[in-house]
Amino acid sequence: MGANIYKNKKPLWIFLFPAFLFMAVYLYYPFLMNIYNSFQSITGLAHASKGLNSPWYSNYVKLFQDKAMRTAIVNTLIMMVVTIVGQVGVAIILALLVDNIKRGAKFFRTVYFFPIVISATALGLLFNLIFLYNKGMVNQFAELFGATKLIDWKDKSYALFTMMLPVMWQYVGFYFVILITGLNNISEELYEASSIDGASKFQRVRYITLPLLHNVICTCLVLAVTGALKVFDLPWIMFRSGMPNGATWLTGTYMYHQTMITGDIDYASTIAIVIVILGVIVSKIVNTIFKEKDY
Amino acid sequence: MKKKKHISLSTGVIYVILSAWALTTIYPIFWIILNSFKNRNEIVSNSFAIPTGDLFTLSNYKQAFERIGILGAYRNSIVISGIVAVAVVLFAGMASFALVRYHFKLKNVMMTAVLAGMMFPVFATIIPVFAMEASWGIVNTSSLWLSLVSVILPLIAGNLSFAIVILTGYMKGLPIELEEAAFMEGCGPFRIFFQVIVPLTKPSFATVMIFSFLWSYNDLFTQSFFLRTPKQYSITALLNMITAQQGTNYGLMAATVTLIVVPVIIVYIFLQKYIIKGMTAGAVKG
Numbered sequence: 001m002g003a004n005i006y007k008n009k010k011p012l013w014i015f016l017f018p019a020f021l022f023m024a025v026y027l028y029y030p031f032l033m034n035i036y037n038s039f040q041s042i043t044g045l046a047h048a049s050k051g052l053n054s055p056w057y058s059n060y061v062k063l064f065q066d067k068a069m070r071t072a073i074v075n076t077l078i079m080m081v082v083t084i085v086g087q088v089g090v091a092i093i094l095a096l097l098v099d100n101i102k103r104g105a106k107f108f109r110t111v112y113f114f115p116i117v118i119s120a121t122a123l124g125l126l127f128n129l130i131f132l133y134n135k136g137m138v139n140q141f142a143e144l145f146g147a148t149k150l151i152d153w154k155d156k157s158y159a160l161f162t163m164m165l166p167v168m169w170q171y172v173g174f175y176f177v178i179l180i181t182g183l184n185n186i187s188e189e190l191y192e193a194s195s196i197d198g199a200s201k202f203q204r205v206r207y208i209t210l211p212l213l214h215n216v217i218c219t220c221l222v223l224a225v226t227g228a229l230k231v232f233d234l235p236w237i238m239f240r241s242g243m244p245n246g247a248t249w250l251t252g253t254y255m256y257h258q259t260m261i262t263g264d265i266d267y268a269s270t271i272a273i274v275i276v277i278l279g280v281i282v283s284k285i286v287n288t289i290f291k292e293k294d295y
Numbered sequence: 296m297k298k299k300k301h302i303s304l305s306t307g308v309i310y311v312i313l314s315a316w317a318l319t320t321i322y323p324i325f326w327i328i329l330n331s332f333k334n335r336n337e338i339v340s341n342s343f344a345i346p347t348g349d350l351f352t353l354s355n356y357k358q359a360f361e362r363i364g365i366l367g368a369y370r371n372s373i374v375i376s377g378i379v380a381v382a383v384v385l386f387a388g389m390a391s392f393a394l395v396r397y398h399f400k401l402k403n404v405m406m407t408a409v410l411a412g413m414m415f416p417v418f419a420t421i422i423p424v425f426a427m428e429a430s431w432g433i434v435n436t437s438s439l440w441l442s443l444v445s446v447i448l449p450l451i452a453g454n455l456s457f458a459i460v461i462l463t464g465y466m467k468g469l470p471i472e473l474e475e476a477a478f479m480e481g482c483g484p485f486r487i488f489f490q491v492i493v494p495l496t497k498p499s500f501a502t503v504m505i506f507s508f509l510w511s512y513n514d515l516f517t518q519s520f521f522l523r524t525p526k527q528y529s530i531t532a533l534l535n536m537i538t539a540q541q542g543t544n545y546g547l548m549a550a551t552v553t554l555i556v557v558p559v560i561i562v563y564i565f566l567q568k569y570i571i572k573g574m575t576a577g578a579v580k581g
Contacts, residue, residue: 026451
């Protein structure tokens, strides 16, 4: 019967057409074009190519010689570690704690999640004021506690910390909500059975909760590391163009800078390809280490 | 008796830790709202005080409305995100319906193409998209509407894959009997889609609309590429300009952040259930 309604295949293509037209024109074609561009010489946005680079792979050689690119990759890898430990790790702790309380769970869920709803751009301005050298919230607060010297949070020695802390902080609530949903799916009977068997609270977490959350945690980790590659807004607002002295480059901000400020379009395209390749590699690695399991 | 006391103590510790994190998300917002009513000198010397009496000033807000045109940016952002949200739901809904109900040769290829679309970050498509739109003459123009269109189109494409994944997942679970009944009544596939499928899929449509809207509303990367003149600025592009040009006008920065954050918080408080669901939907399913 169902087959009868949908036997006539003509309407099918009308249904598919708009979505796939959009994806073809705005995703697949530009993606291939971007690979092509990385071998060309293009000196301005929307400028025509001046022909092949000589040698054609010169941008890829440049990647390895470019010190800023090395900083960008190292910082992005650090950012991944921060998102794994700082976002997913903190979220696991908070979720396990919330699972233990009876009142207020909904309140914490609301409050933890809301930084995600606010644009990272606005948060960048907010954190600029918080970490202001002369004198933002943090330095005024330190003064209240008797600190006599102001700390320049955007100085080289603190810059990475100041950039990554807000990024980490913003997304803790996202993983918190995903983990809480996973926790709620664990049957109460398992906990009851284990407490009859005399398991302690810690043993319950170790032998029931964490193994059953395995797949959810795996999803969170993949989202966290691929998310780290896409971070752009907050670092760009707080540390425009890798300041100070190119210490805070990330792959995303460096690509934007090469496009908009340096105008080296073909090199920017090459960096974009590095971002894609890094994304595929790290999500493969996470998936192999934390292979999904069936229970 | 002793045991009970032990439990209540650890519960106390749990509440302290949870509240400490809650404080880190609430206090900064509270702090910036307070400071948006103070002038620059007070912000950098007396930022914890409640702005009353002499401390209180509205001059930051006056600047925000008169000098930087925040209302225009609001309108642009809402137009962009609203159109993106509606278009994504419509196109992704139609495609998902076809992919779930029809059987055809290229079906698996097309599903793979949808999933592949999620692997392309915006970094890897934006430069060719810009070049393409430049050749159509819709970027670098003085026309407000053309430049809004130039942002809307790539944002629609960027949200489609994810939307199709969510919607096909939901539509697979719909019973086909209702469609059969409608077919018996003489409905064609288009009426079936709009009068049977769309009403049944409403909760998922809401999810998709919410995340497309918020992602477009909060996007800086694409918008700062295409919106170049103050008249065309969206909220995020405007904020980017303020940091670059008014980076030391702390009062103005505090007022602008407040004007942007407070409406979002109000909407969030009322729609939080749907917003949280919308923004985490695809993640849980994988």
